[in-house]
Amino acid sequence: MRKELNVDYKQRTLKKEVGCTGVGLHSGERVKIKVRPAPPDSGICFVRTDLAGSPMIKASFENVIDTTLATTIGHNGCRVATIEHLMAAFFGLGIDNAIVEIDGPEVPIMDGSAAPFVFLLRSAGIEPQNKAKKFLVIKRPFQVKDGDRSVRITPSKELRITYTIDFNHPLLRNQTFETTFSSKEFTKEISRARTFGFLKDVQALKRAGLAKGGSLDNAIVVDDFKILNEDGLRYKDEFVRHKILDFIGDLSILGAPVIGHFEVERSGHFLNQEMLRKLMKSKDHWEVVSFDIKRHKVRPEVNAPSFALPETVAV
Secondary structure, rough: OOOOOOOOOOOEEEEOOOEEEEEEOOOEEEEEEEEEEEOOOOOOOOOEEEOOOOOOOOOHHEEEEEEOOOEEEOOOOOOOOOOOHHHHHHHOOOOEEEEEEEEEEEEOOOOOOOOHHHHHHHOOOOEEEEEEEEEEEEEEOEEEEOOOOOEEOOOOOOOOOEEOOOOOHHHHHHEEEEEOEEHHHHHHOOOOOEEEHHHHHHHHHHHHHOOOOOOOOOEEEEEOOOOOOOOOOOOEEEEHHHHHHHHHHHHHHHHOOOOOOEEEEEHHHHHHHHHHHHHHHHHHHHEEOOOHHOOOOOOOOOOOOHHHEEEEEEE
């Protein structure tokens, strides 16, 4: 009799196709996406259905072509921007394989968080696949720096992220949040945190033809002293939680969950991707492992992240 893999260690896809429509944050264009199941070892692939031949781009750190204001992937002249919130939702629910059909150049911003995408993917149902997940286990400390920004990674039994931001603003000074990743923790504490911006910067972006789709419905906007959104914050430290959301979305394009402790200081999309590129080249700092049947571990000193199935995760 063939033994079954523990569900946390199996690759996952969707049970059925699901879709939504929204507006691109920077393009301002109305965009429709459909997310479909995909076979094991496919990864997350984006298909531009509005372009001739419906070209496909795999969400991979090798395909990241721009990190200005968002993470953009591209290949052979085809590009898809602002993928990080949707990618964070895939990662948060443990979904390894999916095809995202999109009829525009940018993933819709929705409410500025990953929560609408988490709801969308859960509504489709999540299907375990009879193929083992791979995990990237950190073996030695690794660090990248850019001025006062840095990302440090150290060996750990689990995936932990400690993130600090420090903006020159009374509401955003020296915020730190730490999370030990699980689907439950991600859904409750991270997924609902919205993107944010300063009013003066938003105005400058709009004058430059960017942030065309931005509004108080899909971003937290602060002026010199206060939050302009009437409903206020979803968490008292929503700003730093959203930076963790972005970080998880950027981390997800490795295609394998990382087991290690990330200590992040004031990073952004550029440094996140620089860290991934340099880490992947430093092969003596990590190894790829799989977890065997019935929770028997190839590496007994580490724990795989808990990717609870959606019916067991409260929003």
